[in-house]
Amino acid sequence: MPQTPDQDRIDLSLIERCQKGHLESFGELVARYQMRLYNLAYRILHSHEEAEDVVQETFLNVFRALPNFKGDRFSPWVYKIASNLCLDFLRRRRPNTVSLDAPVGEDGEMIREIPDEAGLPEETALAEALGLDIQKAIDSLPPKYRAVIVLRHVEDLTYEEIADILNLPLGTVKTRLFRAREMLRARLADGGRAPGRRRP
Amino acid sequence: MNCADVYEWLQAYLDAGVTPEQERAVEAHIRACPECRRRLVELARTVNALERQGPVAPRADFTRRLYETLEREAGRRIGPGRTTRTRG
Numbered sequence: 001m002p003q004t005p006d007q008d009r010i011d012l013s014l015i016e017r018c019q020k021g022h023l024e025s026f027g028e029l030v031a032r033y034q035m036r037l038y039n040l041a042y043r044i045l046h047s048h049e050e051a052e053d054v055v056q057e058t059f060l061n062v063f064r065a066l067p068n069f070k071g072d073r074f075s076p077w078v079y080k081i082a083s084n085l086c087l088d089f090l091r092r093r094r095p096n097t098v099s100l101d102a103p104v105g106e107d108g109e110m111i112r113e114i115p116d117e118a119g120l121p122e123e124t125a126l127a128e129a130l131g132l133d134i135q136k137a138i139d140s141l142p143p144k145y146r147a148v149i150v151l152r153h154v155e156d157l158t159y160e161e162i163a164d165i166l167n168l169p170l171g172t173v174k175t176r177l178f179r180a181r182e183m184l185r186a187r188l189a190d191g192g193r194a195p196g197r198r199r200p
Numbered sequence: 201m202n203c204a205d206v207y208e209w210l211q212a213y214l215d216a217g218v219t220p221e222q223e224r225a226v227e228a229h230i231r232a233c234p235e236c237r238r239r240l241v242e243l244a245r246t247v248n249a250l251e252r253q254g255p256v257a258p259r260a261d262f263t264r265r266l267y268e269t270l271e272r273e274a275g276r277r278i279g280p281g282r283t284t285r286t287r288g
Contacts, residue, residue, distance in 0.1 A: 027267070027278035034266060035255060042256045052262055056269050063273055134249040152215075153250035159217070178211040185239070185246045 003075045011074035018066050026066070029074070030059055036155070037082045043150045044086040046139050054089065058082040079155070079165045083147050090143040137187045145180035152177055201229055203236050210240055214247055 011032070017025035037058055041051035058081045071077055138146055151162045163173045206229045209222045218226065230237040271277055 023274055023276060023278045026270075026274070030266070030270065030278070034263065035258075038258050038262070039255050042258075043253070048259050052258065052265075056266055059266070059270055060273055063270060134246075134253060138250075149250065153247060154253065156251075159215070174208075174212070178208065181211065181214070181243055181246055184250075185242045188246055188249070189242050 008073050015069055033078055040082055040155055041086050043154045044146050045089055046135055050089050054082055054085045057085055076164045083165055087143055137184050141180055145176050148176040149180040
């Protein structure tokens, strides 16, 4: 859900209390954000174990940096930490998925065709048997597109908030979002099969 | 206005990110173009499927383990958050 100015004020007041040594306020910040960050990480990574690691690592980073926090909003900062960790996890996970003839996107990024089975061989048969699976379609997106699509449609953030979180120009956010939706649309319209794997 | 010209507005239309003038242009175009109408419907279904997913429940004990890790880092209990552990 989008963050309201009131929620931002509550966050800042909790941070101020943490900075004065009231650690119970940190516990409240964790309680306010843990499930939102968990969902973000799970939808990008499709792994409970990695989502847990991302949430834990995010709050450890927040705790260590909190004494020096001077921002006017907590939410974009914590989303930025979590999103970057998710992208790090994806980068570490798949070293060999770029094919030599992968096309190049309009923002210069390689468009990768991720194998259906990437990291999840045991799930393939089940997912195919279940047919349409939006999470599996998300999994087929290149990492940078995944982050944008999840921030927009799972977290319901605006273009501007996503640009701030991912440190991207607004135009790049729109380009990636539109491309991601187009890839998902094509995949879902094709019955969930990967592009280029259409059966006769 | 052809399909390529309208495509970006069609996408922005899904986010209510168009001006009233662009909105009118998109709507006029999709009335006249079955291909773009189909594409818009499929894109809207895609967005709907994404937004319908709902929250995912973590594994049992996730919150307890999270607070334990953070409390080890902090060197002491971190307070009221402990009482809000409803999922583990």
